[in-house]
Amino acid sequence: MADELRRNMALFPIGIVMKLTDLTARQIRYYEQHELIVPARTAGNQRLFSFNDVERLLEIKSLIEKGVNIAGIKQVMNPVSKESDDATLVSEQSEVKRRELSDQQLHRLLKQQLLEKRPGRTSMIEGQLSRFLNKR
DNA sequence: GTTCTGACA
DNA sequence: TGTCAGAA
Numbered sequence: 149m150a151d152e153l154r155r156n157m158a159l160f161p162i163g164i165v166m167k168l169t170d171l172t173a174r175q176i177r178y179y180e181q182h183e184l185i186v187p188a189r190t191a192g193n194q195r196l197f198s199f200n201d202v203e204r205l206l207e208i209k210s211l212i213e214k215g216v217n218i219a220g221i222k223q224v225m226n227p228v229s230k231e232s233d234d235a236t237l238v239s240e241q242s243e244v245k246r247r248e249l250s251d252q253q254l255h256r257l258l259k260q261q262l263l264e265k266r267p268g269r270t271s272m273i274e275g276q277l278s279r280f281l282n283k284r
Numbered sequence: 285g286t287t288c289t290g291a292c293a
Numbered sequence: 294t295g296t297c298a299g300a301a
């Protein structure tokens with residue numbers, strides 16, 4: 149339990165998170181706009197990320213690299229909704245279940261996106277998709 | 285020095 | 294996504 153609290157405790161500014169995740173500030177803020185993450189804020193409106201946020205970002209990064217777009221990630225990742233990840237209000241933390249993607253889910257998602265119109269990017273996705281279908 | 289928001293090549 | 298501006 150105490151571990152949960154520490155995990156959701158906002159600690160580092162975006163600069164640290166950038167190094168930890170290899171994402172640019174632009175991307176991190178962009179993902180926040182799309183509600184993929186909900187970092188806490190300091191009095192000065194600075195973002196403060198928790199370990200949970202960082203893990204979340206790594207998840208997102210992983211999916212992005214697999215060719216999944218924001219919409220797809222939203223479908224796969226658990227809704228952030230509740231103010232569950234601020235360091236201030238740590239009342240009844242929801243069970244952060246294991247949200248590891250099965251290849252089946254990923255394939256379905258990629259296939260779905262392949263069907264959506266998207267000139268230019270299709271070829272790249274096909275390549276990555278075929279890598280999944282075969283290797284890995 | 286860092287980060288924030290909004291906007292545009 | 295990168296990057297610049299103008300303000301905290």
